[in-house]
Structure formats: structure tokens, C-alpha cells
Amino acid sequence: MFAFAAVILFCRLALAAEKPIDYCQDIAKKLLLDPTILDSNVINIVNNPSCFFQVSLSNRVANEAIAPVRTTLWNAFESLSPSQQQGSSLSSSGSTNAVSKPSGPTSLVEEFGGANVTRGTSSSTVQWSPGTMLTNLALTGVDYLCLTKNQPTSCISARLLRNLSPLTFKITGNTSSGTPSMSGTAATPTSTASAQQVTVNSQGNSGPNFAGLTVQYSLLGSRNRAAVKSLTSQANSPGQGETPSATQSSHGKYYGNELHSLWKTRDLLQNCTAYKNWQPTATNEFQAVLGSAVPPPTAGQLAQVQGMIESEYGKLLAGMLSSADCRPALEGFQGLYAAILEAKTYEDFVAVQSSSAKPELALEYDLNTPQSKPSYSSVKATFNWQFGKSTPSVPSAPLGKDASAKLTSAQDEIHTFASNAAAMLAPANPGKASATGKQASANAKALAQDNAQPWSFTLTGTADIYNAEPPSSVPSGSHLKDIQAGAELAYVFSPFSKNSTLLSFLGSVTAAAAYSYQDQTSPAILTGPVLTDFTGLPSSTTTAYAQRGIIHLGQLRLGFGTGKNLTFPLAFTYSNRTELIVHPTWGVQFGISYNLTSLFGSGTSNSGNSKGSD
Amino acid sequence: MAACKFTPTLTIKKSALPVTCKLQNPPSGVTIAKAQLLDKSGIATDLKVSNDGQSFVIPNSIIAGDWTLAVRVQGGKDPIPSVYLVEDCDASQRILVITDPVAKAAIAEIAVVLK
Numbered sequence: 071m072f073a074f075a076a077v078i079l080f081c082r083l084a085l086a087a088e089k090p091i092d093y094c095q096d097i098a099k100k101l102l103l104d105p106t107i108l109d110s111n112v113i114n115i116v117n118n119p120s121c122f123f124q125v126s127l128s129n130r131v132a133n134e135a136i137a138p139v140r141t142t143l144w145n146a147f148e149s150l151s152p153s154q155q156q157g158s159s160l161s162s163s164g165s166t167n168a169v170s171k172p173s174g175p176t177s178l179v180e181e182f183g184g185a186n187v188t189r190g191t192s193s194s195t196v197q198w199s200p201g202t203m204l205t206n207l208a209l210t211g212v213d214y215l216c217l218t219k220n221q222p223t224s225c226i227s228a229r230l231l232r233n234l235s236p237l238t239f240k241i242t243g244n245t246s247s248g249t250p251s252m253s254g255t256a257a258t259p260t261s262t263a264s265a266q267q268v269t270v271n272s273q274g275n276s277g278p279n280f281a282g283l284t285v286q287y288s289l290l291g292s293r294n295r296a297a298v299k300s301l302t303s304q305a306n307s308p309g310q311g312e313t314p315s316a317t318q319s320s321h322g323k324y325y326g327n328e329l330h331s332l333w334k335t336r337d338l339l340q341n342c343t344a345y346k347n348w349q350p351t352a353t354n355e356f357q358a359v360l361g362s363a364v365p366p367p368t369a370g371q372l373a374q375v376q377g378m379i380e381s382e383y384g385k386l387l388a389g390m391l392s393s394a395d396c397r398p399a400l401e402g403f404q405g406l407y408a409a410i411l412e413a414k415t416y417e418d419f420v421a422v423q424s425s426s427a428k429p430e431l432a433l434e435y436d437l438n439t440p441q442s443k444p445s446y447s448s449v450k451a452t453f454n455w456q457f458g459k460s461t462p463s464v465p466s467a468p469l470g471k472d473a474s475a476k477l478t479s480a481q482d483e484i485h486t487f488a489s490n491a492a493a494m495l496a497p498a499n500p501g502k503a504s505a506t507g508k509q510a511s512a513n514a515k516a517l518a519q520d521n522a523q524p525w526s527f528t529l530t531g532t533a534d535i536y537n538a539e540p541p542s543s544v545p546s547g548s549h550l551k552d553i554q555a556g557a558e559l560a561y562v563f564s565p566f567s568k569n570s571t572l573l574s575f576l577g578s579v580t581a582a583a584a585y586s587y588q589d590q591t592s593p594a595i596l597t598g599p600v601l602t603d604f605t606g607l608p609s610s611t612t613t614a615y616a617q618r619g620i621i622h623l624g625q626l627r628l629g630f631g632t633g634k635n636l637t638f639p640l641a642f643t644y645s646n647r648t649e650l651i652v653h654p655t656w657g658v659q660f661g662i663s664y665n666l667t668s669l670f671g672s673g674t675s676n677s678g679n680s681k682g683s684d
Numbered sequence: 685m686a687a688c689k690f691t692p693t694l695t696i697k698k699s700a701l702p703v704t705c706k707l708q709n710p711p712s713g714v715t716i717a718k719a720q721l722l723d724k725s726g727i728a729t730d731l732k733v734s735n736d737g738q739s740f741v742i743p744n745s746i747i748a749g750d751w752t753l754a755v756r757v758q759g760g761k762d763p764i765p766s767v768y769l770v771e772d773c774d775a776s777q778r779i780l781v782i783t784d785p786v787a788k789a790a791i792a793e794i795a796v797v798l799k
Binding site: 104 | 765785
């Protein structure tokens with residue numbers, strides 16, 4: 071387990087060492103490819119605000135504030151999704167999940183037996199979703215993705231990301247220190263047959279052993295894949311599938327506000343003497359360098375022009391900061407970036423929320439190696455659908471301080487999210503310390519809290535197959551061990567008020583009800599040392615089997631900590647029988663899950679700034 | 685295709701309106717999200733964007749005067765390459781270029797004159 075965590079930490083540190091997206095390098099490249107954009111898009115800084123912010127902050131915090139909008143939203147929605155599995159899906163007999171889910175973060179799960187200790191399980195599951203992990207890294211800073219042909223080689227391929235995102239591995243092991251034990255009697259004590267039916271009275275904890283390996287692949291509607299697709303192919307294009315006109319009307323108010331802010335900032339710059347004085351000087355200096363540049367630009371030319379842009383913007387900022395008549399323009403720039411982020415936030419919000427509502431279908435293969443039983447394979451299909459929330463409409467009135475009263479809750483949160491992000495960029499105060507990521511993450515959580523799909527419906531169908539043909543002496547013994555079908559309805563809610571301490575500590579709660587049907591086409595088989603636990607079973611017996619039947623299992627579950635990195639599922643399970651025990655049984659199970667994906671989402675960490683985990 | 689109506693300094697005669705502006709060789713997936721004309725007071729007039737999101741029209745109802753043309757695009761891979769907006773005419777008169785990968789918007793000053 072520690073080795074796994076170490077690998078995660080290493081991967082995170084290795085990838086975090088990459089530099090974030092460089093907006094000044096981006097404009098330098100564009101300028102070298104087409105020097106005619108000098109006046110309109112470099113000297114006219116309202117048409118190039120991202121590089122100006124990057125320079126004005128003189129560090130990469132600007133990138134963290136700009137890039138992770140989608141990341142924090144995506145993580146927040148995922149963590150609050152009722153389709154997220156809390157706890158392991160070891161088996162229907164002793165886990166906090168009677169029905170497994172098709173998606174989940176990379177996580178570490180501990181399951182414990184509860185009140186009914188004779189049937190309690192103690193197991194650990196490590197779930198690894200490489201696509202989710204890489205998506206988080208990519209979403210944190212889009213420079214991690216190989217987005218352009220000129221990208222450095224140490225980037226993540228978008229195609230690889232899309233193909234990996236639906237894939238999940240789970241390894242489950244029993245970690246109980248209890249003695250493997252079982253009690254029961256031979257059904258026919260006088261028999262000396264090598265295979266005998268037994269009546270199992272109780273089943274104790276099993277000792278440490280390898281229990282199972284699961285490989286899961288989402289075929290349709292993978293939310294991870296939807297998020298990756300929206301990021302890598304149609305980034306910031308939530309209108310996929312919509313007509314352009316519909317998209318325009320859907321996002322028009324946010325775009326209109328952004329365009330108005332561009333106009334306003336340009337207007338304010340007209341009264342800024344430092345800007346007026348800077349323009350001709352900077353133009354001359356750029357022209358002297360660009361005159362010799364011939365596309366395609368060399369690395370040296372790129373570095374030279376980028377350095378010049380950063381230097382010139384640095385001079386401009388210094389002049390603006392020391393000039394009283396430029397103060398309104400500087401403040402206007404902050405408003406401009408708030409408007410830009412607001413439009414981007416809404417785009418990302420719609421993209422994330424709409425992808426979360428798509429039904430998901432996953433195929434799963436489990437290799438199970440239970441102790442004292444023959445190994446078997448499970449083939450499972452899982453369908454999951456989230457619902458209950460529609461995409462919030464855009465504001466009907468122009469955005470702004472005066473119109474805040476007209477905003478709905480979601481609109482207000484989008485507005486706050488963007489405004490807070492922009493406030494962290496304060497160019498007039500570049501030395502201001504900020505906790506960009508943490509604040510963005512908290513804002514995204516508030517947004518997701520109110521707008522994530524609260525309901526989830528899951529259907530599963532499973533066939534369990536013995537890996538080896540059971541002995542012919544076992545009646546009805548065949549390769550097909552059993553078939554199962556299950557359904558679960560889950561609902562995420564918060565019993566605490568939005569700003570309460572309890573909410574920040576305990577998170578939201580997932581309430582779920584599940585039913586599972588299992589038809590044992592072959593009897594459950596026991597082998598090995600456990601046979602000595604049965605009364606009346608001769609030493610010559612090598613295989614015991616229980617009476618087969620139909621298992622009806624119901625489960626009620628409360629998952630505390632939904633939306634947090636640490637979740638505590640608590641389940642009450644009742645069944646008419648188990649695979650081995652033929653009388654009704656019940657149990658309380660609880661578990662602890664830690665979302666390891668949160669370790670991947672942090673991207674870069676600058677001195678004095680840390681990004682929050684989700 | 686007709687001769688260009690905009691001059692290189694982005695001046696256009698009122699009698700030459702309406703005029704169509706379009707994306708020039710747009711990157712895959714990039715469409716016009718919003719196009720506006722803002723007057724000196726910042727009051728915006730929405731311009732009609734075509735159904736395919738590739739062009740918009742400045743109508744003849746626009747009165748003579750100085751205007752700010754503002755255009756916001758959406759879609760495309762991040763970071764978007766330079767997106768050129770030109771007049772739909774023989775020489776494809778350039779109107780503005782969008783370069784910022786986050787804002788995905790740009791403005792340009794145009795003048796509508798009576799003669």
C-alpha cells in the first residue's frame with residue numbers, strides 16, 4: 071500500500087515539475103507567425119489580457135487561477151456524484167455496496183465487519199483509474215496535454231487520455247487478522263464420500279489473502295471520457311450537439327458581459343498616460359526585432375520575442391502602477407478578467423453538468439480467489455444514470471453588481487466563483503498572497519453542491535464462472551456458479567446548512583437502497599483446511615458443498631463525507647440466506663474510503679500557494 | 685464575389701451596408717459565439733450570426749459614427765491558434781484577429797461614414 075502511495079507521490083511530483091501553460095509564449099509564437107498582429111493584439115493589451123496578467127503577477131499564480139476552472143468544477147461534481155462508489159464492492163455478502171458502480175476515483179478503501187461479526191469482512195481495496203488520474207493532471211494545467219504539434223515531448227497524449235479514462239483497476243485483499251473459521255456439520259455424517267454436502271452455521275473472518283482483481287471499462291457515456299473529450303477536442307465548447315445559434319443564445323449574456331468589459335477597459339486605457347506613452351516606444355522596439363523574423367520561428371526567436379513581450383508588459387505595468395490616472399484602467403482589467411472567467415466558468419459548468427447526466431454503461435471482469443473456495447471469474451455489466459437537475463439558465467438581465475438580486479442561486483454562484491478567481495489576480499497588488507487553488511476549489515464545491523445531479527440509478531447483471539470444472543461428485547456442479555442482478559437507487563443530500571461547520575467537516579450524505587438477486591446454479595464449494603471445522607466430516611472428504619438456492623439481499627446505506635476526500639459508508643444488509651448459510655442473516659458494515667485522486671489534482675505548487683484537493 | 689467595402693482603416697460607407705464578416709480558414713470546431721457593435725456609451729447592438737456560426741452581418745440599420753466591433757468565439761482545441769475575422773469580399777479585408785486563448789475575444793474600432 072505504501073509502495074502504491076509512493077508511486078502516486080512520485081508521479082505527481084514528476085509531472086508537477088512541468089511548467090504551466092505560458093500565455094506569453096503563446097502570443098509570442100502567434101506574433102512571430104504573423105507580425106501584423108503587433109498593433110491590434112500585442113500593443114493593444116485588451117486583446118491580449120492573459121499574457122498581461124501573467125506578467126503583471128510576475129509568477130504563475132495567474133495560470134492556476136485561470137486554468138483550473140474546469141478542474142475544480144469537474145472534481146467537485148465527481149465527488150458529489152451519487153454514482154461514486156463509497157466503499158468496496160467485494161461481494162454482496164459483506165460489503166457496504168450490494169451493487170457496484172461504473173465509475174470512481176482512484177481510491178483506497180477499508181471495509182470492516184460491524185455488528186454481526188460472524189459475517190463481517192475486513193478487506194482493503196485499492197482502486198486505480200489511470201485515466202482519471204491523468205485527466206486530473208491534464209485538467210490542472212492544460213500544458214500537460216499534447217495539444218499542439220510543437221508541444222514538448224513530456225506531455226500526455228489526448229488520445230491516450232480518452233482511451234484510458236474509462237478504465238479502472240481494483241485489487242481487493244482480505245486484511246483481517248482473525249482466524250479463518252467456519253462452523254457446521256456434515257449433512258450425512260456417516261458418509262465417507264470425497265464430496266459431501268454440509269450445513270454451515272456460521273462463517274468467521276478469513277485470514278489475509280489475495281481476494282480479487284477487477285478490470286472495469288466503461289463502454290458508453292463514460293463521464294471521465296466525456297470530460298476528457300470536452301477538454302481535448304472541443305475545449306470550452308459546451309454547445310457540442312447544439313446548433314451554433316442555440317449555443318449563442320444559451321451563453322449570450324456571459325459573452326456579452328465579456329465583450330462589454332473589453333470595450334470598457336479599452337475606454338479606460340484611453341485616459342492612462344503611461345499606456346499612451348508606452349505604445350509607440352514598444353511598437354518601435356518590437357518592429358526592430360520582428361523585421362528579421364521569418365516563419366517558422368526558431369526557438370531562439372521565440373524566446374527573444376517572449377522575453378521582449380514580458381519585459382515590455384513589465385515596463386507598462388510599472389508605469390501604470392505609478393500613474394494615478396491609470397488606476398481605473400488597472401481596476402478595469404480586473405473586472406475584465408472576472409467577466410472572462412465568468413463566461414469560461416459557465417461554459418465549463420454546462421460541459422461538466424451535462425456530461426454528468428449522460429447514462430453510463432460499463433463492463434467489468436473480476437478474478438476472485440477467495441480463501442477455502444475455488445477461484446472464479448465474474449463478468450459484469452453495469453448501467454448507471456444520474457438525474458434530478460437541469461442546467462441553470464443564464465441570467466435574463468445584464469450581469470453586474472446592480473443585477474445580482476436578479477440572479478438565481480446557481481447564477482449567483484457562477485458569478486461569485488468568477489469574481490473570486492479574478493480578485494485573486496489583483497494586478498494592482500501583485501505581491502498579495504493568495505490561496506488560489508483552495509479558494510477556487512471551495513467555490514467550485516459550492517457550485518457543485520447545488521447543481522450536481524442528486525439521484526443515481528444503477529442496474530447490474532453478473533455471471534460468476536468457476537475457473538475450473540467442479541468435481542463431478544458435486545450435485546448440479548457446473549462452470550456457471552451463479553447469475554446475479556441488482557439495482558440501487560441513491561440520493562445525495564445535505565442535512566446541514568450551506569455554511570455550517572458540520573457540512574465542511576462531514577460533507578453531504580448519500581442515502582441508498584439496493585436489492586440484489588442471486589440464483590446459485592451451482593452449489594457453493596469449500597475446500598482446504600476449513601473442512602476440519604465441520605462436525606462429522608471424515609478426513610477423506612476433499613470437497614464440501616452447501617445447499618444451493620436463491621439469495622435475495624437488501625441493503626440500506628448511508629455514505630457520510632460525500633464530496634470529501636474521506637468518506638464513511640455505513641450499510642445495513644439483510645438477506646434470506648448467503649451462499650453457504652441457508653437461514654436469514656443480517657449485518658452492519660462500515661468502511662473508510664480515501665480519494666487518492668485528490669493527490670493528483672494539485673498540479674503545480676508555487677511557494678506560498680497551494681491548490682486545494684477535491 | 686464583390687469588392688471589399690471596408691477600407692484598410694476599417695471605415696465603411698453607410699450606403700455600403702449591410703456587410704458580411706466571416707471567419708477566415710477557422711480552426712476546426714471554432715464558431716462565432718457573439719458579435720456586437722458598441723457605441724461610445726457602451727450600448728451594445730447584437731449582430732446576427734449565421735446558423736453555422738461562421739459569419740455575421742453588420743446591417744444597414746447601423747447609424748453613421750464610431751463603433752467598437754467586439755467578437756467572441758468558442759470551441760476549438762486549447763490553446764486556440766489565431767482566429768482571423770475578415771470581410772466576405774474579393775480581398776478578404778481583415779477586420780480583427782483573436783489571439784487570447786482564455787478570452788477568445790477581441791475588439792476593433794470601425795467607422796461608419798455617410799460619404
